[in-house]
Amino acid sequence: xxxxxQVKDILIAHQxxxxxxxxxxxxxxxxxxxxxxxxxxxxxxDLQVVRSFKLRGAYNLMQSLSEKELQNGVVCASAxxxxxxxxxxxxxxxxxxxxxxxxxxxxxxxxxxxxFGEPFVEVVLTGDTFDDSFKExxxxxxxNEMTFIHPFDDLRTIAGQGTVxxxxxxxxxxPISHIFMSVGGGGLISGVGSYIKNISSKTKVIxxxxxxxxxxxxxxxxxxxxxxxxxxxxxxxxxVKKVGDITFEVAKDVIDDITxxxxxxxxxxxxxxxxxxxxxxxxxxxxxVSALDNYREEIKGKTVVCIVSGGNNDIxxxxxxxxRSLIYDGFKHYFIVNFPQRAGALRQFxxxxxxxxxxxxxxxxxxxxxxxxxxxxxxxxxxxxxxYYSLTERMEKNGFSYIEINKDQNLFNLLI
Numbered sequence: 001x002x003x004x005x006q007v008k009d010i011l012i013a014h015q016x017x018x019x020x021x022x023x024x025x026x027x028x029x030x031x032x033x034x035x036x037x038x039x040x041x042x043x044x045x046d047l048q049v050v051r052s053f054k055l056r057g058a059y060n061l062m063q064s065l066s067e068k069e070l071q072n073g074v075v076c077a078s079a080x081x082x083x084x085x086x087x088x089x090x091x092x093x094x095x096x097x098x099x100x101x102x103x104x105x106x107x108x109x110x111x112x113x114x115x116f117g118e119p120f121v122e123v124v125l126t127g128d129t130f131d132d133s134f135k136e137x138x139x140x141x142x143x144n145e146m147t148f149i150h151p152f153d154d155l156r157t158i159a160g161q162g163t164v165x166x167x168x169x170x171x172x173x174x175p176i177s178h179i180f181m182s183v184g185g186g187g188l189i190s191g192v193g194s195y196i197k198n199i200s201s202k203t204k205v206i207x208x209x210x211x212x213x214x215x216x217x218x219x220x221x222x223x224x225x226x227x228x229x230x231x232x233x234x235x236x237x238x239x240v241k242k243v244g245d246i247t248f249e250v251a252k253d254v255i256d257d258i259t260x261x262x263x264x265x266x267x268x269x270x271x272x273x274x275x276x277x278x279x280x281x282x283x284x285x286x287x288x289v290s291a292l293d294n295y296r297e298e299i300k301g302k303t304v305v306c307i308v309s310g311g312n313n314d315i316x317x318x319x320x321x322x323x324r325s326l327i328y329d330g331f332k333h334y335f336i337v338n339f340p341q342r343a344g345a346l347r348q349f350x351x352x353x354x355x356x357x358x359x360x361x362x363x364x365x366x367x368x369x370x371x372x373x374x375x376x377x378x379x380x381x382x383x384x385x386x387x388y389y390s391l392t393e394r395m396e397k398n399g400f401s402y403i404e405i406n407k408d409q410n411l412f413n414l415l416i
Contacts, residue, residue: 041099060160080109087117152187153244162191186247193254237284264328
């Protein structure tokens with residue numbers, strides 16, 4: 001029998017959660033509205049108690065457990081936000097919890113989990129991805145007869161996340177044309193989509209995934225849940241190799257379209273949200289806003305909502321975010337340049353190749369005495385991205401052969 005989320009399940013979850021979660025603002029964004037010639041609203045789940053929507057599903061699931069299950073304690077696996085939701089719920093309910101997180105989880109998220117859950121929770125860092133942590137958590141759960149609090153593939157979790165959709169429709173009078181939200185394991189879009197499609201059937205539900213982890217799109221394309229061989233972990237809140245079996249079945253009925261966004265574009269969106277809107281978003285929270293460019297003509301003159309799903313971003317990542325943004329937007333380029341092994345070669349490069357407003361941000365050169373030419377790693381930041389073509393023309397004209405690392409992902413990951 002196919003498992004589905006009913007509106008009544010979400011209504012009940014709303015009653016359960018009303019004194020636990022914040023009914024986060026639905027704000028019309030004047031800058032985005034002007035940019036896309038539409039009424040763009042942001043559902044600010046970055047302002048939630050644990051700075052993400054994940055508390056909703058975690059608490060809704062945990063409060064439904066029996067007294068014996070609660071006494072035995074709970075286990076979860078998470079890249080960060082679900083862990084914070086479970087930790088908060090453990091403390092609120094007085095329940096012992098063991099939380100498994102990837103060893104790559106940003107330090108800020110680990111600290112917040114401990115802050116919300118101590119002394120009831122213990123954090124275990126293991127594996128490189130959510131999927132690694134998930135396997136460890138399930139094994140521990142079975143041995144110790146504890147209850148696993150699934151981050152997405154449980155109807156109670158999905159119903160809790162669905163309350164986001166209920167709050168959106170209650171906060172707006174005008175009909176919503178499109179609603180955009182990020183997709184990781186599929187819990188948010190399954191819950192919100194189920195509510196939206198029952199109450200506002202003409203609203204298009206759009207899923208947004210990172211280019212490096214398009215698990216739901218791959219599954220929808222194949223007609224069944226597929227496991228990705230590898231993922232880019234940068235958008236950690238949506239970096240899941242395999243979506244849930246339940247969420248897939250629900251999501252395929254409620255998703256109208258799904259789009260995939262490059263990680264570099266997500267970084268540019270994060271910076272724009274901060275610089276123009278004073279919104280601190282994590283990568284997964286910025287995904288839906290990044291997708292608006294892909295629907296520019298379709299949403300013109302209409303009312304759309306983007307769910308900013310979380311704001312747990314580690315300040316230590318800001319340099320990487322800026323770097324990825326500059327590269328994606330065409331302002332920063334890395335080259336391996338073959339320099340002639342002679343005096344004055346660098347001076348020639350500076351004078352004849354580099355433009356007046358171009359800036360060298362990285363230069364690594366090891367002289368090889370037994371060769372005519374030596375490879376140099378050069379990073380160049382442009383003031384105008386259009387200057388790229390004249391830069392490469394001048395390199396070729398002056399005899400500097402080169403390889404552009406930006407265009408070779410494996411080489412880029414190895415060297416930068």
